[in-house]
Amino acid sequence: MSADLAHIRQVMAEADCLHDEAEVEAAIRAVARQINQQLAERNPVVFCVMNGGLIFSGKLATLLDFPLEMSYLHASRYRNQTSGGELFWKAKPEVSFIDRDVLIIDDILDEGHTLSAIIDFCHHAGAAAVHTAVLVDKAHQRKARPGMKATYTGLVCADRYVFGYGMDYKGYWRNAPGIFAVKGL
Structure with missing residues (x-):
């Protein structure tokens, strides 16, 4: 079943911009500075949580000024819906992180069920430390x-349904140039 594109466009037209592109880019640079200060000598393996973490990971990785191994994992509770369900692993990490620091990059910490499960997975798989x-x-x-x-x-x-910079509304608007909240949600 294809999405109602008129509805998808209307959601964006009516959305509230919580953080514009300049604010988001400044926040990404600030995160990069912290990571550069704290992890540069730790030889971390960096994992992007797909699909939401893709844009943040890509922008952040170019600001990290140390050698790193990068891979991805794909775990979701949403599957293009607006509320979460059971954790579903689409792709587990293929890079070993036994006795390594691991940095997990994701788009949003909402209730944290997905991120919590990923952190537990990393610890059980032998990570020396897990950073998020x-x-x-x-x-x-x-x-x-x-x-x-x-x-x-x-x-x-704010505690609203947000999209943009990797976060989606029903699979759309991950590419929105800012952090937006759906009107009424």
Whole structure:
């Protein structure tokens, strides 16, 4: 079933811009500075969480000024829906990180169920340390683990349904040039 493109366009036309492109790019540079200071000598293996982390990972990686191995993993709870379900592994990491620092890059820390499962997976697979970088942390008290925070966070946003810079609305608008909230959600 194909999406109703008129509806998808209307969502963008009516969306509230929470963070414009300049703010998002500045946040990415700030995260990169922190990672450069803290992980440059740790030889981390860097994993992009697909599909949401793709844009953030790509932009962030070009700002990291140390050699690193990069790969991806694909785990989702949303599968183009607006609410999460059971964790589904589409592709597990193929690079070994036994006794290595691991940096997981994702688009958003919402409730954190997906990120929490990925962190546990990395620890069980022998990672020496697991670090997380998210572009957006959604401000609410429904985290999977009490007090859950990413190691590196670009922006904090309101508890609304957001899209842009990798985050999607029903599979669309990952390419939106800013962080937008769906009207009424």
